[in-house]
Amino acid sequence: MNLFGLIPSFLFVLLASSVGAADKASLTIQGAKLSVSSADGSLLNSQTLSPPETASPVTLGPTDVFKLAFTVVTSDSKTPVQPHQVFLRFYDPKTDEEGIHPIRVTSAGKAKLELNMAKPPLTLPPTTESPLEVTLLLGSYNYEPASFPLFSLTLPVSQPPPVHPDEASYHPLPSIFHTFRAEEKQPPQVISAVFTLLVLSPWFVLLVLWTQLPLSVPHLFSSEVLPFVVLLGAFEYLLVQYWVSLKLPQVLSYGAILGFLTAATGKRALSSLSKWRLGEKQ
Amino acid sequence: MAPKSSNSVSPTAASNALDSLWRSYVDTTPSRLKLIDAFLVFIMLSGAIQFVYCVLVTNFPFNAFLAGFSSSVGQFVLTASLRSQVNPQNREQFKEVSPERAFADFALGSIVLHFFVFNFLG
Numbered sequence: 001m002n003l004f005g006l007i008p009s010f011l012f013v014l015l016a017s018s019v020g021a022a023d024k025a026s027l028t029i030q031g032a033k034l035s036v037s038s039a040d041g042s043l044l045n046s047q048t049l050s051p052p053e054t055a056s057p058v059t060l061g062p063t064d065v066f067k068l069a070f071t072v073v074t075s076d077s078k079t080p081v082q083p084h085q086v087f088l089r090f091y092d093p094k095t096d097e098e099g100i101h102p103i104r105v106t107s108a109g110k111a112k113l114e115l116n117m118a119k120p121p122l123t124l125p126p127t128t129e130s131p132l133e134v135t136l137l138l139g140s141y142n143y144e145p146a147s148f149p150l151f152s153l154t155l156p157v158s159q160p161p162p163v164h165p166d167e168a169s170y171h172p173l174p175s176i177f178h179t180f181r182a183e184e185k186q187p188p189q190v191i192s193a194v195f196t197l198l199v200l201s202p203w204f205v206l207l208v209l210w211t212q213l214p215l216s217v218p219h220l221f222s223s224e225v226l227p228f229v230v231l232l233g234a235f236e237y238l239l240v241q242y243w244v245s246l247k248l249p250q251v252l253s254y255g256a257i258l259g260f261l262t263a264a265t266g267k268r269a270l271s272s273l274s275k276w277r278l279g280e281k282q
Numbered sequence: 283m284a285p286k287s288s289n290s291v292s293p294t295a296a297s298n299a300l301d302s303l304w305r306s307y308v309d310t311t312p313s314r315l316k317l318i319d320a321f322l323v324f325i326m327l328s329g330a331i332q333f334v335y336c337v338l339v340t341n342f343p344f345n346a347f348l349a350g351f352s353s354s355v356g357q358f359v360l361t362a363s364l365r366s367q368v369n370p371q372n373r374e375q376f377k378e379v380s381p382e383r384a385f386a387d388f389a390l391g392s393i394v395l396h397f398f399v400f401n402f403l404g
Contacts, residue, residue, distance in 0.1 A: 184342040195335045202327035209320035213313050235393050243400040255397075266389065270382035277381070 329354030
């Protein structure tokens with residue numbers, strides 16, 4: 001199939017190269033006859049072909065023998081010509097399958113073709129019940145190329161053509177549907193409320209425990225310590241704001257400023273605390 | 283010693299031991315360390331309740347649970363190390379670390395921890 005698939009493109013090159021020379025003489029065929037005989041030799045169908053008229057449809061049985069004979073001549077002087085290329089093209093318009101069968105032509109322009117359906121040639125395309133269009137293609141360097149639709153041909157049904165291994169890749173895939181995990185369900189509000197109170201209850205424990213302790217913060221509001229405590233609080237406020245609204249770069253830049261100030265005030269506050277502590281001891 | 287008598291004696295002995303432990307804690311611990319201890323109890327309770335909520339009810343939203351629980355754990359570690367460094371009985375082991383230095387470390391560590399916690403809260 002591949003080998004013969006090349007031939008039409010080669011013919012096309014031939015056709016294209018001959019377009020330039022418009023003054024070339026054209027070819028036609030003469031005395032074309034086709035016959036269909038059964039396996040035992042009895043004649044089933046016999047027709048004379050006169051292109052460009054097409055002959056009546058031809059049907060071949062599984063053991064029939066098909067014969068075609070014609071002479072290639074120039075269309076004006078009817079001189080026999082041996083063209084360089086002569087092919088019969090079998091084309092199925094429904095399945096788009098085609099077969100190209102080369103025909104040998106003698107130097108006197110005579111061509112004979114015999115197809116025995118008991119031994120079908122490999123050049124026939126895979127067939128269905130639909131008829132094939134049979135076309136004769138003539139190609140020559142010295143003459144205009146010619147193409148004659150001859151007749152439609154119904155052949156016995158063949159095996160289906162083999163499916164190309166990549167064939168499945170050339171179909172649209174089923175559309176993709178995204179499935180999302182189900183929404184997490186919230187616990188009942190009562191349970192949420194109870195656990196909110198439970199989680200907050202340690203604050204109550206902490207406050208009770210701290211009020212039990214005899215605590216004194218004599219230096220908290222001194223000018224050395226207060227800025228440090230305030231700045232620590234500001235740091236926590238910044239982090240809460242980070243959670244609520246701010247973006248990371250803003251937090252980092254504010255944090256750098258705050259961190260510098262906090263470190264400076266912290267050093268001052270803690271060194272003065274240390275002095276007071278050592279002073280008390282002495 | 284007969285097992286019977288030991289069984290009958292041990293509850294009171296245990297409660298006596300606990301009682302004397304509590305008394306000695308209340309009497310001898312400086313009030314600043316008690317302040318830290320109260321804070322540790324607070325952290326432990328809140329972490330435990332969050333964990334119980336995660337196990338019993340739901341871990342949704344998981345990032346909030348991670349942030350809350352890990353802040354409890356991290357704050358507990360930081361506070362416990364602060365306590366051990368400012369404890370007068372550990373003076374010998376932390377000669378070069380003054381209580382002020384320990385508090386500065388605690389403050390810095392807490393701020394970094396809170397930064398990560400708020401990052402996780404989402």
